[in-house]
Amino acid sequence: MSQTQTVLPEESSTNSRSHEMGAQTLYDKCMALASNMWWAWNPEVINLFRDLDPIRWRQLDHNPIALLKEFTPARLESRATEMVLYSRIHHAYRQLKAYVSSNRPTWATMHAGVLGAKPVAYFSAEFGIHESVPIYSGGLGVLSGDHIKSASGLGLPLVAIGLFYDQGYFKQRLDEEGYQVEEYMDTRVDNLPLKPVLDDNGQQLTISIDTRTGKLLARVWLMFVGRVRLYLLDCDVEGNSPEDRSLTSRLYGGDERTRIRQELVLGVGGVRALKALGITPGVYHLNEGHSAFAPLEAVRQRMVDDGLSFDDGLREVTRHTVFTTHTPVPAGHDRFAAESVEEHLGPLRDALGISYEQLMGLGRVEPQNVEESFCMTVLGLKLSRRANAVSSLHGHVSRRMWAHLWPWRAEEEIPIGHITNGVHVPSWLAYQMNQLYDRYFPAGWMQRMGEPEAWQSIYDVDPGELWETHNSLKNLMLAFVRRRISRQCRRRGESDEAVETARNLLDPDVLTIGFARRFATYKRADLIMRDMDRLCAILSDEERPVQIIYAGKAHPKDEPGKELIRKIANARFESRFRNRLVFIEDYDVNVCRHLIQGVDVWLNNPRRPLEASGTSGQKVVLNGGLNFSVLDGWWAEAFDGRNGFAIGSGTSHTSDEIGDQRDADSLFEVLESRIIPLYYKRDVDGLPGEWVRMMMHSIGSLAWRFSAHRMLMDYARTCYVPAAGGLSCDMNFR
Numbered sequence: 001m002s003q004t005q006t007v008l009p010e011e012s013s014t015n016s017r018s019h020e021m022g023a024q025t026l027y028d029k030c031m032a033l034a035s036n037m038w039w040a041w042n043p044e045v046i047n048l049f050r051d052l053d054p055i056r057w058r059q060l061d062h063n064p065i066a067l068l069k070e071f072t073p074a075r076l077e078s079r080a081t082e083m084v085l086y087s088r089i090h091h092a093y094r095q096l097k098a099y100v101s102s103n104r105p106t107w108a109t110m111h112a113g114v115l116g117a118k119p120v121a122y123f124s125a126e127f128g129i130h131e132s133v134p135i136y137s138g139g140l141g142v143l144s145g146d147h148i149k150s151a152s153g154l155g156l157p158l159v160a161i162g163l164f165y166d167q168g169y170f171k172q173r174l175d176e177e178g179y180q181v182e183e184y185m186d187t188r189v190d191n192l193p194l195k196p197v198l199d200d201n202g203q204q205l206t207i208s209i210d211t212r213t214g215k216l217l218a219r220v221w222l223m224f225v226g227r228v229r230l231y232l233l234d235c236d237v238e239g240n241s242p243e244d245r246s247l248t249s250r251l252y253g254g255d256e257r258t259r260i261r262q263e264l265v266l267g268v269g270g271v272r273a274l275k276a277l278g279i280t281p282g283v284y285h286l287n288e289g290h291s292a293f294a295p296l297e298a299v300r301q302r303m304v305d306d307g308l309s310f311d312d313g314l315r316e317v318t319r320h321t322v323f324t325t326h327t328p329v330p331a332g333h334d335r336f337a338a339e340s341v342e343e344h345l346g347p348l349r350d351a352l353g354i355s356y357e358q359l360m361g362l363g364r365v366e367p368q369n370v371e372e373s374f375c376m377t378v379l380g381l382k383l384s385r386r387a388n389a390v391s392s393l394h395g396h397v398s399r400r401m402w403a404h405l406w407p408w409r410a411e412e413e414i415p416i417g418h419i420t421n422g423v424h425v426p427s428w429l430a431y432q433m434n435q436l437y438d439r440y441f442p443a444g445w446m447q448r449m450g451e452p453e454a455w456q457s458i459y460d461v462d463p464g465e466l467w468e469t470h471n472s473l474k475n476l477m478l479a480f481v482r483r484r485i486s487r488q489c490r491r492r493g494e495s496d497e498a499v500e501t502a503r504n505l506l507d508p509d510v511l512t513i514g515f516a517r518r519f520a521t522y523k524r525a526d527l528i529m530r531d532m533d534r535l536c537a538i539l540s541d542e543e544r545p546v547q548i549i550y551a552g553k554a555h556p557k558d559e560p561g562k563e564l565i566r567k568i569a570n571a572r573f574e575s576r577f578r579n580r581l582v583f584i585e586d587y588d589v590n591v592c593r594h595l596i597q598g599v600d601v602w603l604n605n606p607r608r609p610l611e612a613s614g615t616s617g618q619k620v621v622l623n624g625g626l627n628f629s630v631l632d633g634w635w636a637e638a639f640d641g642r643n644g645f646a647i648g649s650g651t652s653h654t655s656d657e658i659g660d661q662r663d664a665d666s667l668f669e670v671l672e673s674r675i676i677p678l679y680y681k682r683d684v685d686g687l688p689g690e691w692v693r694m695m696m697h698s699i700g701s702l703a704w705r706f707s708a709h710r711m712l713m714d715y716a717r718t719c720y721v722p723a724a725g726g727l728s729c730d731m732n733f734r
């Protein structure tokens, strides 16, 4: 049914040339551009929307549908005339059309043909695609967004399944004391690029799941992300109890019961939705344990459709399932009480014909151990043909953590491999930097951005030009930061003087460090504050000062995290910091994009080995910033001594206190003796020659390796193709 809905909204039948397009046609083309998230990684289209009304564009969170709704076709046409937008609109529309409907071979046609008949079904609890679509909270979501964008770019047949949160994740405000306050906003569906999926009766497709305590309904939305279809389930439907209607309102809101019900909808509901859509996946990819119920529903379908026994169905489905684990701490894995599992999975268990003990056993390391709660990661590991961690180091940690699931195997034989995360280059690379690369890099390099060869021309770029481009991006970032801080001051009712100070904060000639991430305690946002005097001396140095920009949200229930934010936000009022330490509220994809495109140095100092991968530093690489990080997550395998800076020597500590002190010592030592001197060491022409060489080496050695294209190619070769029954080429993978 809805398979027939095309990726592109219907084109108006008038076949007009650009200069004689009618107002309505012009409007429809703009709406078509706004209705496929493809625009979000195409600078020409972004600029086009901005040029329609730069101020409203910013105020509306860069939401093109909301923007276009403020225009009538006639007003749009006159604005297009004024700004000479006709040919740009027409061109962008043709590009989109060619992109979504081209029959030209892609990377996937050559390397993953088997998926053409049976696509990958990619399940994730959140998708971070753009700030205007608030259905993500942080790293996991942004990774999922980048995953499907690169799948689209490589032409990989993949459908994605997630949940629609109509209030999303919270917006962060700080009160007068610097204390985090959470605000939830209602998202208007009609301002989002969502289309209802229709059933045979023309009604919005609704799937239903029985529990022991009643039925749960969810309707299905469709969002186009380039060539990829993203289906989102939403419990706000008539027929659900008022409580259930808000089940999918918020991301990670609520208690254990909310979580298991959300995960039931995502996993079981997701597989039902695919079935109703007539999609038969060749691969189920469970991105984190949240969706690990999915294979159970897939088994039920095989039993009904093909008459398989439970055991045969399980064997079959497992062969087609791959699982990615993201959590290096045992406490971070979703666990549910047995009664809760029985309440929610009971009817499915009946249909599978398995006992209570059998079902519970699937979520336990020791199936018979009634003391053990039901763990979604264990379920994912047991129901998949192979699992992967998200960096090399995280692979080691995960194999050790789950070794007791395979007690007869040596640690290196534990079937958990790794595919290191990467980022979607077109989404994170600044426009100006992209233009510079275009002038030096081989034609079509963007199509091959996951391969090292595409990036080697970075060493031919004129160092002065690279430095100039970086500095203009830094200035744009500083303007953004000043705008945000003065807005924060005004909202808190601070004096005109304070607002004025904010307008002049920060200096483009000063070495600028960025630190932005979730304020979980293990990330140690205040590590650099362990020695306040030393920090003050560094920030306020007359000759070679440093400034630091912070951003990040704490989980609503994380009091220590909120305390940290207060501490950092209030540093602004201490004169000894000379306004060289600032905190921007409401970290999201937009704030992240500004920071990673403009900083000189990106600081990351988690407690090793608790950062599974981290991806923000990979975004920094693309734009010429340098990483300064603990050898954890992706950086443990990326750092080569010449492409950035390391904190510590790659050891883990059993005592937090000792580890924190050692890392803080190392941080100061490297900052004072390496980073600051290198940044301020200028050649005769005023250029920091060695610094720029390091920027080049960082880009040349890291950008391709930590791109989502490389990540997707790894997933395709080592997971998807074998799982879909294609010829195995499992090199370097357990």
Ligand SMILES: *Cc1c(COP(=O)(O)O)cnc(C)c1O
Pocket (backbone or CB within 6 Å): 137, 138, 139, 140, 142, 516, 517, 518, 587, 588, 589, 590, 592, 593, 613, 614, 615, 616, 617, 619
């Ligand atoms: C990229 C990104 C992240 C992930 O970065 P980490 O390195 O894991 O902190 C988190 N939040 C947002 C908004 C991002 O854009």
